[in-house]
Every structure is written in structure tokens, then in C-alpha cells.
Amino acid sequence: xxxxxxxxxxxxxxxxxxxxxxxxxxxxxxxxxxxxxxxxxxxxxxxxxxxxxxxxxxxxxxxxxxxxxxxxxxxxxxxxxxxxxxxxxxxxxxxxxxxxxxxxxxxxxxxxxxxxxxxxxxxxxxxxxxxxxxxxxxxxxxxxxxxxxxxxxxxxxxxxxxxxxxxxxxxxxxxxxxxxxxxxxxxxxx
Amino acid sequence: xxxxxxxxxxxxxxxxxxxxxxxxxxxxxxxxxxxxxxxxxxxxxxxxxxxxxxxxxxxxxxxxxxxxxxxxxxxxxxxxxxxxxxxxxxxxxxxxxxxxxxxxxxxxxxxxxxxxxxxxxxxxxxxxxxxxxxxxxxxxxxxxxxxxxxxxxxxxxxxxxxxxxxxxxxxxxxxxxxxxxxxxxxxxxx
Numbered sequence: 001x002x003x004x005x006x007x008x009x010x011x012x013x014x015x016x017x018x019x020x021x022x023x024x025x026x027x028x029x030x031x032x033x034x035x036x037x038x039x040x041x042x043x044x045x046x047x048x049x050x051x052x053x054x055x056x057x058x059x060x061x062x063x064x065x066x067x068x069x070x071x072x073x074x075x076x077x078x079x080x081x082x083x084x085x086x087x088x089x090x091x092x093x094x095x096x097x098x099x100x101x102x103x104x105x106x107x108x109x110x111x112x113x114x115x116x117x118x119x120x121x122x123x124x125x126x127x128x129x130x131x132x133x134x135x136x137x138x139x140x141x142x143x144x145x146x147x148x149x150x151x152x153x154x155x156x157x158x159x160x161x162x163x164x165x166x167x168x169x170x171x172x173x174x175x176x177x178x179x180x181x182x183x184x185x186x187x188x189x190x
Numbered sequence: 191x192x193x194x195x196x197x198x199x200x201x202x203x204x205x206x207x208x209x210x211x212x213x214x215x216x217x218x219x220x221x222x223x224x225x226x227x228x229x230x231x232x233x234x235x236x237x238x239x240x241x242x243x244x245x246x247x248x249x250x251x252x253x254x255x256x257x258x259x260x261x262x263x264x265x266x267x268x269x270x271x272x273x274x275x276x277x278x279x280x281x282x283x284x285x286x287x288x289x290x291x292x293x294x295x296x297x298x299x300x301x302x303x304x305x306x307x308x309x310x311x312x313x314x315x316x317x318x319x320x321x322x323x324x325x326x327x328x329x330x331x332x333x334x335x336x337x338x339x340x341x342x343x344x345x346x347x348x349x350x351x352x353x354x355x356x357x358x359x360x361x362x363x364x365x366x367x368x369x370x371x372x373x374x375x376x377x378x379x380x
Binding site: 023024028029030031032033035036058059062063065066067069070074075076077078079081083099101102110111113114 | 213214218219220221222223225226248249252253255256257259260264265266267268269271273275292300301303304
């Protein structure tokens with residue numbers, strides 16, 4: 001998706017530890033016009049697929065998934081939570097996920113009410129690196145006996161094994177920009 | 191907003207400790223058609239106001255603000271974060287907020303790059319109870335010397351003082367449903 005790649009080149013920042021910062025348009029400040037283009041592109045990539053529900057994970061996936069839903073006939077969006085609160089049920093699917101950017105392991109959690117047997121689930125997230133978050137969401141869908149029709153990613157770091165981890169679970173990945181290599185202030189795409 | 195009140199009556203659940211659960215359509219699973227109606231209603235409530243940016247807080251505010259932005263000429267949405275990570279700058283505005291549903295105090299944080307002097311800010315969130323979160327966001331906007339043109343809330347608990355706390359800061363509140371009283375399995379609106 002050229003519009004996205006151009007935006008990453010223009011506004012993305014490479015930081016130590018192979019961090020690609022896109023917080024000016026994707027995951028802290030969000031450009032909602034761009035999110036609409038991203039939603040349209042996901043629809044193209046999953047053309048012909050029935051999607052009953054979009055599953056994502058707080059916080060950065062939520063805005064992307066909410067806008068994308070409009071291109072999938074307003075499929076309900078469920079976002080997995082990372083912390084327990086009085087606002088969610090005790091009856092939860094859980095899967096442990098390690099975050100490299102936050103350097104800790106936590107459970108991702110989804111109320112059992114919101115993922116049902118045989119539902120066709122599209123997983124959407126902002127980044128794919130090692131694939132931990134996406135694999136956690138696939139695990140939750142599998143616990144619910146739902147069917148994951150694919151994983152849609154905005155930016156994939158193509159050198160951290162996430163795609164392989166997801167494909168090994170029999171799930172297809174569509175990424176709108178795949179980063180091949182990062183150098184100081186320079187991003188190369190596949 | 192009748193559509194919203196009807197939905198709360200139909201799908202909301204009252205839980206012990208004055209908790210109103212609306213996780214089947216608002217803050218765990220999200221009904222994106224309803225979020226579009228909510229966005230339109232916010233636009234009506236703030237008709238004629240210039241909005242440069244929408245400010246919200248992770249996680250539940252994000253989907254609401256992202257969809258609402260489409261009715262405010264695609265104003266960029268900034269979501270305040272509750273935890274530090276390698277993905278955000280060190281150069282942050284911070285304000286301490288207490289969460290009753292999570293029973294802890296944390297800093298809400300916004301990168302200094304994304305709120306500028308004199309910008310007109312609309313704050314959007316899912317719930318207003320004691321007003322802690324909204325007041326934290328107003329504090330951040332004030333630190334940045336931006337102007338908060340108002341606070342748009344989906345559901346206000348009208349008996350927990352949040353409106354007064356925000357009005358005391360000189361900011362107007364528009365809530366789409368104001369809960370007056372909750373009993374077991376029954377919600378009364380103002």
C-alpha cells in the first residue's frame with residue numbers, strides 16, 4: 001500500500017532496538033483519513049471472505065479495527081483486554097502474550113460472550129513483529145471454536161518471525177507494509 | 191439520544207458497586223453502526239465549534255473518538271496512554287488519574303508533540319463518573335496551552351459529581367445519556 005509506505009518514510013522514526021515509531025499518525029495520534037484508506041485496503045485483501053467479527057487488541061488496534069469495520073459491513077469489533085477490571089466478566093478466554101516494547105508478559109482476555117463457535121473472525125492489529133499478540137488472539141479464537149479467516153496487519157517487521165509463527169498455525173497474513181530492514185532514519189520495504 | 195438509551199436499557203447490565211456494564215456494544219465489543227450515530231450526535235452537540243483535534247484516553251475511548259472524527263472533518267485523534275512503553279517519547283505531558291473500576295492511580299500521558307498551543311481540543315470518552323479521567327485530559331491540554339472546547343461523553347453517571355468537576359474547570363459537558371439512578375436490572379435516565 002503505497003500511501004502507507006510513503007507516510008512511514010515521511011513521518012516514521014527509527015529508534016534504537018529496532019523500534020519503528022509511527023506515533024504521529026498510527027498509534028498515539030491517529031490520522032483517520034489514513035485509517036479509512038487502510039480499512040479499504042484490508043477489504044480488498046480479504047475480498048470475498050465472510051467476516052462475522054473483527055478481533056483486535058487494546059490499545060493501538062482499536063481505532064484501526066473500528067474504522068475498518070465500516071468496510072466489512074459494520075462487523076462488530078471485539079478488543080482483547082490486557083488488564084482485568086470491574087467492567088469485564090470473570091468468564092474469559094485468556095492467552096499469555098509477551099510484549100517486547102513493554103518488556104512484560106500479560107494475559108490477553110476476551111469475554112466468552114463475544115466470540116462464538118463457528119464465527120468467522122478477522123484479526124486486525126497495527127504491528128506484527130514476533131507475532132505474540134496475533135498468536136494470542138488466534139489462541140483465544142481457537143478456544144472459542146471460532147474460525148480465524150486471516151490476520152490483517154498495518155506494518156509488519158519482516159525480520160522478526162511473526163508471519164511464520166502465524167502461518168504455522170494455519171492462518172494467512174496480509175500486511176499493508178512489510179519492513180525489510182531499518183537503519184538510522186531509513187526504512188526499507190520488501 | 192434515544193437510540194443509545196434504548197440500547198442501554200436493552201443490553202446494559204447493572205452490577206454491584208454501581209457498575210453499568212455496556213461491554214456488549216460499547217467498551218469491549220463495539221457496535222460500529224451505533225458508534226457512527228454517536229459521532230453524528232456529538233457533531234450536533236458541538237455544532238459550529240472549530241475542532242482541531244480530538245483527545246481521548248485508552249482503551250475504551252479510542253473506537254468512539256476514531257469513528258466520531260469522521261463527523262469533525264477527520265480531525266486527528268490523540269489517545270492518552272496509561273502505561274509507558276518504548277513506543278512513546280520521554281517528552282510527555284502527564285496527569286495523575288484514579289480509576290475506580292481498576293482501583294488504582296496512574297498517570298495519563300500524551301506526547302508533547304501532539305497537543306499544541308492554541309489548538310482547539312474536543313475531549314471524548316465513553317463514561318463520565320467522578321470526572322477523574324476527563325479532568326486529567328483537561329489538565330494535559332492546559333499544560334499544553336491548548337483550548338478545550340468541550341467534553342463529549344457517551345454515558346454519564348449523573349450522581350457521581352463528574353459534571354461539576356469539569357464545569358468547575360470552566361469546560362462544558364455534553365453527555366448523550368445521563369443515568370439518574372440504577373437499580374438491579376433497571377436504569378433510569380435524567
